[in-house]
Amino acid sequence: MPLLTVNDLRTYFHTRAGVVRAVDGVSFSVDKGETLGIVGESGSGKSVACYSLMGLIPKPPGRIESGTADFDGMDLLKMSERELNRVRGRRVSMIFQDPMTSLNPFLRVEDQLIEPLLLHGLADKQTARRKALEMMEQVGIQGAASRIRMYPHEFSGGMRQRVMIAMALITEPDLLIADEPTTALDVTVQAQILELIKTMQQRMHMAVIFISHDLGVVAGFCDRVNVMYAGRIVESGLTQSIYYHPSHPYNEALQRSIPALQPKGHELFTIEGQPPDLTKPLDGCSFAARCAHVGDLCRRGNPLLKEMKDGHSTACVRVQEGGLELK
Amino acid sequence: MTDQSATPFLDIQGLKTHFPVEKGIFFRKTVATVKAVDGVDLQLRQGEILGLVGESGCGKSTLGRTMLQLLEPTEGSVKLEGRELVGLSGSELRAARKDFQMIFQDPYASLNPRMTVYDTLAEAILAHKSVHKSKLPEKVAELMNKVGLSPRFIKKYPHEFSGGQRQRIAIARALAVEPKFLVADEAVSALDVSIQAQIINLLANLSREMNLTLIFISHDLSVVKHIADRIAVMYLGRIVEFGPAETLFDDPLHPYTRALVSAVPVPDPDRERERQRILLPGDPPSPLNPPKGCTFHPRCPYAVEACKASFPAWSHQGNRQVACIRLDALD
Known part of the structure; x- marks a missing residue:
């Protein structure tokens, strides 16, 4: 049985210029532990489809017109914000293209790393801190013990992306949605990050939805591919x-x-x-x-x-x- | 890097662009120097396409801008057809710019949103040439045809075009003065694959038809490999390897080029899975305090003590030039 089954998803944006049918009847499924690539050019709806699943579409102007997204017996599209909050960041995590805009510049890396554990009540502060440090080491940040007290701007682009991966994976989710996670990075750093995601995926047996416009990256990284x-x-x-x-x-x-x-x-x-x-x-x-x-x-x-x-x-x-x- | 031909079309010698980092409000003091371009020699033939590659912060854009005197070099000389560009006065430089133009990554930011295509192109034509007003529409239409835009869009504004079309307008504007030398800085990086292909074809054809010398700056090695005759690989303000596009790609010599080429993903699942990647440790260091000696030595798997001493001298390997003292130890 698939981990996630999306059926006939339609996300429209009601703008002054008319109704934009950004996602128009999309169905796919992801199995446990597998990597699904979604490729397409800008505006093809690949990101909007995944944002819809996570309840991250601004409403209005966005509206989910139809569809179901069955995740382990729950319909992600019918859930209330409260119910979604119990799934997001715990069982389904997401990483984005630009780590600088998704990390809070005012918080130390450590505080951001332990937040998911505390919010979901998975650990007390002390255990969370220990886990955060472990995670920093696992994602390959040298000198984790001292760097964990730093702010995001003190890290390079590749290191920030590592921090974001650590934050997304600290709750050991079943599904990771990665939206163009290496697009902003240089090729040599991109190679490091892809390697890291792969290692973490195998270690945690999680499924990955990998959104990308880069057919080269997808060729080596994904088991199955949807072209949008x-x-x-x-x-x-x-x-x-x-x-x-x-x-x-x-x-x-x-x-x-x-x-x-x-x-x-x-x-x-x-x-x-x-x-x-x-x-x-x-x-x-x-x-x-x-x-x-x-x-x-x-x-x-x-x-x-x-x-x-x-x-x-x-x-x-x-x-x-x-x-x-x-x- | 020397060419055998008598007078190279473009001749760059010992070019350096340093930016001072200052501190203080009243008594500004220079506390450090960012060495964005730190000693580049380069010779180009007329009509060739040079690909300039490297990772962010390696100084490739600064080098492009310094060549065209958009930035003032700290040291060195840039000669275009034997004429020194460094140190030209404002009006001399303005006149000289007729020969060289630049295209940028984001066409939306480099086009005036309040000017129609006609206004944009006519302004560029008039800036350097005395074309009679009655001839202008004809001239503009000719330019638009050249870059594959239908002249019926002549009265439209930049926002009415797609990204690829806007880049065509930017290219048309650059061509308005009939330049001999063009620098394209990440000109296709913001475009989707299918649109990217159109612009690459356009630039390659224009270069051939007009005998235009083109420097194509990009971080995307597969694009550069396709369009360029020769490639220069930059790392931290210096060129570390220079040679014909295909040999450089198929048989890279410098350890950095090797890692860079091996990191480029290939859109072929079987090849991609079998491929051995050279994973470099760490990030590119900051040009603020570049390492002594060979700037690549802290990340280089082959580095020895001697690499820390001084930046390696150029060695000629066939039709290629490499700055590495450990070539014998590789393979």
Whole structure:
């Protein structure tokens, strides 16, 4: 049984410019201990989907229009703020892109680290302090005993991200949602942080939802991948099959436009046009306007994810009908 | 780093940019110096694309800005086609800027939100050239076509464009004066992969068509590898390795380049899983008090006592130049 099952999640933002359908019917599940990657370009709804699960969508203008998110028998979307507070930071934790804005600049690192333990009543102050120190050592901060009394600004970017990971994991959650956790970091530091998350994940047997726009990072880090476009999941499957056997034209085009995979000196493949305006009603496939393989079928109805084989699903109607072979 | 050709297009010698750190309100005293760029030599051929890579704080942006005299160098010389740029007076520099332009990371911040595309581009054209007013619309439309923007957007404001289109406007503005030399500082870093590809293609094509010399500054090595002819790797204010893009990437020599290249994630699951990463300990040190000797020695797995003595002299390895005394010990 999956740890988290999200079904038909819709999060809309009601703005003056119209209703933005940021997340429009998203369903996926995460098993215990597995790493699920969610990739997509900016505005594809990958972060909004996960913020919705954590009750972090500002309401208004945001509104969760439909959906369920079953986490260990509880529906995260129907919970009151009080009930959510018992889950957030204890069983489901989150880390963000920019550690400086998510750490409190006025509090010593130690006080921030022990907060989750105290709030959830998992330890008294003394035990919490001891645990915080252990955690600092586990995430690889040298001289933890003295550095724990410092303020966030006294740490470098990579070290702050380590502190944030320590804070998120101190309650030993079942699920960690990591929203672009290495995007703001340099490559050599990124390599360290990814290694750290992996080690901690194995040590604690937790599941990770890894949100990223970087197909390189996701390739090495995730077991399964969901590809999002314009608020919908367009393809989902095991990492290998997503990369080696793309079965949605958007995913295929995305892979072809990465410089790392292209022979040098050649023109990079580009996707013409822009993602659709999410305030306008959309008939048919959201990628149809930019797709090289578009057909008549693509402009009608609302294409749904359909499993083709071995857990590999696509929302492309042409692939589903067998009329289109990619790569 | 010396080139065999007679007069290099761009010739940088011993360039240093230091920033004083001051303390006190009435009696300001310099308490320390940030050595952002600390002795860079570089020669470029006309029409080539140089990729300048390194991690944040290594001084790559400062180097780019100092070359174009947007920052005043502390020491050293920058010659463009044999002409010294350091120490030019305000009006001389203004005239010289016709030859070199810059593109920045965030096009929204570098475009005036109250000016239409037409105003922005016309201003740039008029700043350096006497084009008759009646010819302006034609000239602006020509520029827009060059960067792949439809001239029917001519009356639109920056906020009406997407990130990629805005970057095209910024590129068009830079091209308005028909420069010979362009510095693109993280020009594609804020863009999504599919849009990024469009801008990379555009820059590569423009460089080829107009014989434009381009310095492409980026932290993203795979992008740089794709676009650049040669790559210079910077660490803490100095260039540590310089050579043709492909060889530098496939067979890095300097221990820092090795670690950097090995840390770049490859979008290929099998290769990514098998790959041996060189995990460097710690963070890049601060340029405020850079380590003595080779600046990389505190993080270098091959460092010996001699590395702490002085910054290594350049050694030529084929068509490459490396600043490391331990090359024999590697492999």
